[in-house]
Amino acid sequence: MTPSNHLEQTFAVVPAAGSGVRMGLNHPKQFHLLHGKPILAWTLERLLALPFVHGIVAVVPENAVGFVAALASSLGAGASVTVVAGGARRQDSVRAGLRALPDTCQWVVIHDGVRPMASPELFYRTYEAARQSGAAICACLAQDTVKMADSGWVQATVPRDRVWLVQTPQVFRRDLLERAFHLAQAFEWNATDDASLVERLGVRVAVVEGEKFNIKITTPEDLLWASWYLEHSPKDTAPLGRQKERP
Ligand SMILES: Nc1ccn([C@@H]2O[C@H](COP(=O)(O)OP(=O)(O)OP(=O)(O)O)[C@@H](O)[C@H]2O)c(=O)n1
Numbered sequence: 001m002t003p004s005n006h007l008e009q010t011f012a013v014v015p016a017a018g019s020g021v022r023m024g025l026n027h028p029k030q031f032h033l034l035h036g037k038p039i040l041a042w043t044l045e046r047l048l049a050l051p052f053v054h055g056i057v058a059v060v061p062e063n064a065v066g067f068v069a070a071l072a073s074s075l076g077a078g079a080s081v082t083v084v085a086g087g088a089r090r091q092d093s094v095r096a097g098l099r100a101l102p103d104t105c106q107w108v109v110i111h112d113g114v115r116p117m118a119s120p121e122l123f124y125r126t127y128e129a130a131r132q133s134g135a136a137i138c139a140c141l142a143q144d145t146v147k148m149a150d151s152g153w154v155q156a157t158v159p160r161d162r163v164w165l166v167q168t169p170q171v172f173r174r175d176l177l178e179r180a181f182h183l184a185q186a187f188e189w190n191a192t193d194d195a196s197l198v199e200r201l202g203v204r205v206a207v208v209e210g211e212k213f214n215i216k217i218t219t220p221e222d223l224l225w226a227s228w229y230l231e232h233s234p235k236d237t238a239p240l241g242r243q244k245e246r247p
């Protein structure tokens with residue numbers, strides 16, 4: 001690690017403390033095995049291979065902290081991954097992750113623990129956009145016709161050329177993110193993603209192109225896609241990739 005990296009360190013916060021109700025398994029979906037490896041391990045490997053990420057805070061259910069610490073060690077990343085307990089909402093878990101960041105961290109990559117298929121290019125693209133503007137997300141433009149409906153009846157057709165389906169990674173300057181989460185706590189803002197809170201500060205959030213395969217594994221059908229993709233996608237995420245030279 002070079003001295004300049006000490007000045008501009010980037011950490012990833014990985015919310016993985018959900019219970020996976022929509023998946024309907026008897027264990028949290030982030031620990032479900034795909035090709036013999038927990039989904040969360042696939043995701044951590046992607047992040048560990050990014051040269052610009054200096055460390056990871058994994059936020060997990062309280063009773064899984066020890067298990068995930070051991071999992072990180074088994075990936076050869078025990079020293080790079082800090083494991084903390086999450087909260088009731090995703091937002092609470094991210095907040096717990098932010099509290100565990102070291103003082104040296106200035107940029108934060110937030111990535112769902114159950115999005116194991118994000119490519120390195122997607123992380124770079126989102127990170128680069130954030131470094132320009134302070135905040136960036138990735139998203140896919142809606143391809144189907146978009147309608148609003150209520151009680152089984154169409155209410156309106158929404159012009160889809162401005163409808164973006166948002167994913168993670170989402171990348172932020174740490175101070176912006178902390179201010180957003182501080183105000184969210186003070187004013188009881190609820191949000192399904194992190195950028196929504198930063199937007200409420202009046203900060204402009206850049207959008208870069210997401211990836212169709214970067215799904216959030218949510219329901220049992222998603223496991224089929226993920227299983228196929230993880231078997232067939234390029235093996236470019238060596239767990240010890242962190243040892244590569246950083247930019
Ligand atoms: N209290 C929570 C809820 C969610 N998450 C994490 O946020 C990501 C996206 O959430 P989601 O897919 O909704 O996961 P779950 O909350 O587990 O799913 P469900 O809503 O079906 O229970 C997941 O990695 C999940 O573990 C979290 O860290 N803490």
Ligand SMILES: C[C@](O)(CO)[C@H](O)COP(=O)(O)O
Binds near residue numbers: 112167168193194
């Ligand atoms: C952050 C997110 O993955 C962006 O699409 C999504 O909003 C998480 O939502 P969930 O309700 O926690 O699944």
